[in-house]
Amino acid sequence: MVDYREFDFPAELCCSPSPLIAIAGLDTVNNAIHRSIWDAFHSPVGRESRAVLNFFHLTSEFKFPTMSEKQLMPNIPKGILKRNWIEKHIHYDPAVIVIFYDCDWDDESWNEKISECSSRVQSIRLSLEGRKSRIVVVLIQKQLPILASDDTTTTERAASLCVACNLDPKALFILPVVDNIHGYAIRLENAFYDLAQNYYQHQIRAVKLKLENLSKTSHQYLIVRYEFKIGFYNELKQDHHNAHKHYHQCYMSLLEIRTFDTNIYEVKVVAAYIVYKISRLLFSMKRARDALSQFNSHINVFKSMIGPPELMFEHYAWLSKQFSMFASLFDETTAESFTATQAMNPGFFFKEAAEYAKKRKDSAYNICQDVNVYPASNPLNEWNSIEFYGQRPWRLMKNINITDYDTIEADGILALKYYENYKVDHSKSIISLLGNAMKQFKNYKCPRMRNLLAVQMADEYYNAKDYSKALTLWSHMLWDYRDEGWKAIAHELVNKCLKCAYLTASVQNYVELNLEALKYYKNDDLQKSLANIGSIIQRQIPEPENGLDEYEKNIAVQMWQKCDAMKSKSVLEIDMSVTNSTVDTKVVLKDVSCDSIEIDVFLKANFPILVQFSKLTACVTCIDNSYDVEVCTDSSKLIYGESKTYKYTCKFVPSPNDIGKEITVNSIQLQLGNEPDFPIMLKFYSSTKKTKSFEREMNNFSLSKTSDDEFERMKQITSATLKPRSSRLGMVIKHDNPALLLEWYNVSVCLTNLEDRPVSDICLNLSLNRNNNEKVELSTEICEDPDKNTLSLPVDFKIGNMLVGDEKNQSFFIRSSSLDTRYFQLMISYTIEDNNGIKIACVKDVEIIIDVVVVFDISVTYMSSRFEPVSKIHIGESLIMVPCIKCLSPWPIFIENTSFQLAEHIAVSPGGYQSVLNEVVLESDESATEIICVTPSEHSENVLGCFTVNWKRSNMESNCKSGYSCLELPKITTEKSTFLVDMKTPAHGWLHTPMSIVYFLHNNSESLLTLNISMEANEAFMMAGHKDLNVTILPESTYKLHYNLYPLVVGVSTLPKMHISCNSESNDLKNILNDMLLRSLQTHIYIMPKHVPTSTAEIFN
C-alpha cells in the first residue's frame, strides 16, 4: 500500500517561470563583497521595472540533467508530456551561466589569473555537455575603470582574456566594487536577460525545426509536446502573447488525439495542464472574458469524456478539480483588477466544483462501496516514478506478461477504487469547496446564495455525521429564512435541526426547536412536539424524530441517557429572542412613581390544545438593583389555547435608592412545569429587538380588527426614569409682568409647608433655562436687594427648615438690559423624612416667564433762539434743546427727576436750568417735554451729552425699585462763524413811546472786518440813528449800534430791517452774513397801545 496522490496540479506547473541564471564563483559565505553582489541581484529595490530572473548558485557539485539522446528520426513516444521536463527548465537548465572572477586590470599576477579564469570557464563549458547555455564572465574589480590613460593595456588585456577563455568579447563584463553596486547589478541583470532571451529564442527555433519534420497522423503526441515546449519557452521569455498562442495550438492538437480507455486519462490530465496555463496567461493579460469562454468550451468538450465507467468517480474528481482550479485562478488574478462581478464571480466555479465533488461522492458510493481489499500486486506502487503526466503506474510495471495484461489492468482499477473508498474524505473536500464558494459570494454581496450554500454545507456535515456543526449552521440559516418569511424552507430546516438536536441530545436546542416547530407543524407532528416538550419536563427521553434509522436512534438514546443537563439542572432557560414560537409577550410600564410601579404584561398564545403554564414573572432591573416581580402565579389563569391575547397587571414598590435612575423591564419569564420536575422557563427579553415582524403592508385596511392585530400594534414601553417624589409645598410666585427695561423687577416667592411633617434643607434654585438665547445671560442682573451686590446665575436661595404650616417669603430683583423675554427655571428642593426616618428628596420645577418692555420713547429736537428747528449750530449762538418723553409703559410712571449731563464745551445759558418734570406722573401714552437753553462754547466733536430720566413705578405695591432711562443727545454739526450779530430789544414797545434797540456786531475772526451797514426804514416806526454807515471792526471786538425807534402802529410790527454788506468781493461771506442776519435778528416786535397812566381817571374825575 503506497501513499498514492490523486490528480492535481504540480507545483512546477503552477509557478510562473522566469529565465534561469546560474551564478558561479561567488563565495557568499566567506566573502563580504560577493555577498553584497548576490544581495544586489535579489534586492527588492525597483523590482517592478527590473527584469524577472531566477538566480541559483552553480556549485562544483552541481550536475546538469542528462541530455536526452538525440534521435535523427522522430520516434513514437510512450506519452505526451514528460514529468521532469518543466522542472528541469525551471530549476536545472540555466539560460545563462555567469562566472564571477576577482581580477583587476593592473593585477601583478595577470598571467596566472588569466589561466585560472580560463580553466574555470573551460571546466564549466565541459560540464555543459553541448548545451547552448550562454557563458558570461564578470570581473569583480576593486577600482573604477580609468578610461583615458590605461586604455591600451585594458583593451589588450580584455582581448587576451577573451581569447584565453574562448569567449565572445560581448560576454565579458566588469563589475567595479563601489558604493553604487545596485546600479551595476541592474545593468548586469538587463544584459543577462537579453542573453537569456537569446538562448530561449534559440531553443524555440530548435524545437520548431523538429516540429516541421512531424506528420500529423503518426506524431500527434510529439506535436502536442513540442507545441507545449514552445509555449513554455515563450513563457520563460516572458512573451505571454506567443506563449498563449502556442499553448492554444497545443490544446487544439491535443483535441485531435483519438482517445481510448487506455489513454483518456493521460489526455485529460494534459488537457487540464494546458488549460491551466492558458487560463493563467489570459488572466494575467487581463483577458478574463476569453479565459471564461476558453474554460467553458474546455468543460463542454471533456464533460462527456467519462472514460471507463468503473472509474466514473475519477472523472468527477477531475471535473471538480477543473472548476476549483479555475475558481482559484480567477480569484487570485481578479482580486486587484475587479473584473469579476456579482453575476460572474469565482464563487460560481467553487460551487460547481462542490457539485461535482458531490457527484464524485455519489458515484464512489455506488461503484466502490464493496471494494474492501487492496490488490496484492500493488499496482499503484510506482505512481511517483512514472515518466509521463497522467499515465497509469501499473502499466509501467516491469515483468509485464502480455497474458496477464488484463489482470493487471483490473487490479489497477481495483486499487483506485479501494483508494477512493478508504482514503478519500469526500465530505471534507465538498465542505471546503462550499466554504470557498461562500467566501466568494459574501465578497460579491450575495447573502442569500451564501445561505443556500451554508444549507448544503450543513447537509454535508450531517452526512459526515458531524451533527453539532450541522445543527449550528442549519439553525442560523433557519433564522435567516424565517425572517424573510420563506416558510416552506424554514419548515424543512426545522425538521433537519430537530433531527440534529435529537441526535446530539442537546436539550436546550431541542426544546427551542420544538417551540419553533409549533409554528409550522400541524396535527400529529404538533402533538408530538408538545408531547416531547412534556417528556423533557418529566426528565424523560423524548420520542425520536421521524426519518432516523435504528442505529442512529440507539446511539441517540444512549446520549440522552447520559445527558447531564437533564439530570443536574433544575430549570431549563430558553431565550425566546432566538426562537419564533406561538407564544409572545409585550410589556408596558404603565405607572411609574416612587410609591409604586405598575406593569401591564400582554401575552399572546396560540396552541391547538390547552397548555397550562405555572408562573409568569417579570424581571425589572435598575442600574445595580433588580426586582423579580411575580405577575401571575395562579396556574389556573395561565391556561392557553387557540389564538388569544391575555393581559396581566402587577404592581410593586421600588426602593428609594433607585429614585432618579432608569428602571427597565429586562425580561418576562413564563414557566412551564414545576420545580421537582424539569421546568422550562421561556425568557422573553424586551431589549433585544424581535426579529423583523412581517406587518401587513396596509394593516389599517384590514377588515377585522382581531386581538391578534391589537397585539401586533401595541407599542412596548420597557424603560422609564423613576422620578423623585414631587413637592407638596405651597408655592406662590408674585410678580407684575411685564418688567420694564432697566428697572429692578421684583419677584417674590411665598412658600407654605403643606406637608404633614416638617421639612428641611429647603433650597430655591433659580436659573435661566434653555429657551433663552445666548445673550440673555449677559444682559440679566439679579440680586436680593438692589443696594447690595448682584449675584451670578444660577442662584441658590437657602431657606432652611419649615415646620408644618409655616410660611416663608423669598424675594429677589431682576434687572434686564435687553428686551428679550426671559425664561427662568425655579426649582424647589427639600428633604422630608418618611415614617421610618429615611430622608426622601422632593423637587418641583416652576417656570417663570418675564417679558421686558420699554418705558419711554424719548426724542430730542433742537431749536434756535427763535424757536425754529435747526440742523446745525454755531459756536456762541444759543441753542434750545427740547427732549420729549412719551410714556410707553403699561403702568403709570413717576418721574423722580430729569437731568442733563452736558459735554464740557456746552454751557448752560445764563438763567440756568431747572427741571420742570420732577415728580410728574405719566400715564400710559402721555407725553412730557423738558427744555434747556445752552451755548456751545468751542468747536469740538458733535457730542452734546446725555439726558437722563430717573423714574419708578407709581404704584407702590409692586415693590419694584427705581429705574432710569438715559438717552444720548443726538449729534448735530457745530460750526464756527467769524461774525456774529446780536440785538437787544425790549420785550415789547408802547405806541408813540420811543424805545431803544442796540445791535452788537461781533468780529470773531483774526482780521479787520469792514462792513457796510444800512437800515431799511418802514412805516411802522420812525427811526433815529445811522441809516447808512461804513463800519470797521477790529479783530476780536464788538461794535455797538444804537437806534431809537418811535412806534407808529399797534400790534405785531416789523422792525426796520438791517442789511449788512461786505466790501470784500467774496460771495461766501455775503451769504454767511445774510444767513446769519436771518437767523439771529428778531424781525418783529409787539407794540402795545398807548399807555395812559392815571390820566383817564383824572378826566373822569
Next chain:
Amino acid sequence: MALCVAVVSKENAPKYVASLNPADELQIQYEIHSSIDFVEEKLKTGKKDMRELYLGQLYSTEDHKVYGYVTNTKVKFFVVIDSSNLLLRDNEIRFMFRKLHTAYTELMCNPFYIPGDYITSENFDKVARGILTGNS
C-alpha cells in the same frame, strides 16, 4: 412549459408559489430565494430604463433556469424553467411575465385583497397554472 411561478413581496417574502411538480418545489424555492440577491443588486445599481421591468435570466443550474421580473413597486415575479428546454425564447418568457403582471394588477384592484397578504385568488392561480402548463 415553466416549472415554477412565484411572486415575492418587496420585503422578499414569498407571496405566491406554484410549481409543476411539488417534489422539487423546495429546491426551486431555494434557488428563487438565492436569485433575489441578483434582483436586489440590479435594483440597487439602478435600471437604465424604468419601463423595462423584465430582468432576464438571473441564475441557472444544471436543471433549472430562473428568470426575474420586478414591478415598479418592487414586487418580484419569478419563472423557473427546465434547463433542457431550449424551445422557450426570451420573448415567450417576457410574455409569461406580462400575463402574470396583468393578473397581479387585477388582483390589486380587488378591494377585498389586502396588499401584502398571501395570494389566494383563484383567478391569479388560474393564470399562474396556465403558465405552468403552457396552455393559456
